[in-house]
Amino acid sequence: MSAKAQDYHQRLTEFMVEHVFPAEQAYHEYIVAKGPHDHTVPPIVEDLKKIAKERGLWNLFLPAVSGLTNLEYAPLAEISGWSVDIAPEAINCAAPDTGNMETLHLFATEEQRKQWLEPLLEGKIRSAFAMTEPAVASSDARNIQTTMVRDGDHYVINGRKWWISGAADPRCKILIVMGRTDPEAASHRQQSMILVPVDTPGVHISRSLPVFGWQDQHGHCEIIFDNVRVPAGNLLGQEGDGFAIAQARLGPGRIHHCMRALGAAERALALMIDRVQKRVAFGKPLAEQGVVREAIAKSRNEIDQARLLCHKAAWTIDQQGNKSKDAQVQVAQIKAVAPQVACNVLDRAIQVHGGGGVSDDFPLARLYAWHRAMRLFDGPDEVHMRTIARAELGKEKSPLAAAVCAQDRSTWVHPDTVGE
Incomplete structure (x- = not known):
């Protein structure tokens, strides 16, 4: 450092x-x-x-x-x-304030920054990001169906969102909403983002969804937008910029999520080690059981490997920018790796805590629920794995790879046939 x-x-x-x-x-x-x-x-x-x-x-x-x-x-x-x-x-x-503040910092007008970014930076209000929808696969932002129709000096918004983190908190004053402004445009230019104050008529927060039975303090909400009218000046950037803004917003935010996940994994490992040194079973501390030592060793290996991958992704963004192909692939890698590592370590820690591990007496069950959900939000594992695979398949072969792939193995003499 x-x-x-x-x-x-x-x-x-x-x-x-x-x-x-x-x-x-x-x-x-x-x-x-x-x-x-x-x-x-x-x-x-x-x-x-x-x-x-x-x-x-x-x-x-x-x-x-x-x-x-x-x-x-x-x-x-x-x-x-x-x-x-x-x-x-x-x-x-x-989150989601960090991503929203980054978005406002990069794309908002001076007036928008003064009204919303400044109080967010001061910690006076909170915000939410409304993209995900229940009726479509929202991991591809081009699927978004919420409509944003220009009507004079306003946009009229209609749609249904869910898993909108932070919207249940009474301090949440502003939503960044992604919707479709031009269904006839190219697929990546159909969406836009607009600022919608929570108290705007027609914004209905219908419920906060639990995660494995847990209700987070800030909530994860389902929101109905029923003929919501907001000034055209609330638009972020230009019409059609929504997809690009979403991509710019998610890179650093995913790294933040992943590093926090590794912090939770470190806490789980610390609790695991403390537990196995104190808990006696079958006449000796759990720490002397071979299977427990293997769980500790695997956890340390996985955390350290994931941390290095996350630092590499952060360094690449610093060097090349968030939009570079290398940065996008490495962010996809760490987003697929870190939540899984956190779940692995938390699961092992729960196991050595026995019944206590699944209770509220320890933080492990709650942390597991959150990090299992993390394998879905900001893009499910499968989407990130697809990105990684596409990058690998599209790479130009290195000289070494080209050399070994060019060899015609059909001409080789099999060892079993020598001497015949």
């Missing part, structure tokens, strides 16, 4: 140890007491945000604000993943 990154790493670690971990009990007690249908933020989070601001641990994800590269920020995102419910928001680096 650079000297700057090392300094942030040390300060963020101290913040986690001194303030975030001790706040977890109060956070979850508040969530339980309020029940699954109350999405107000526990007050302890606002207290943590004040401390983070005072310590300069704020908006670290945005290079234009923090001065950190993607590679420098990656280990910091990993640290926040140790307490994924609390830490990312405490330092104003939580």
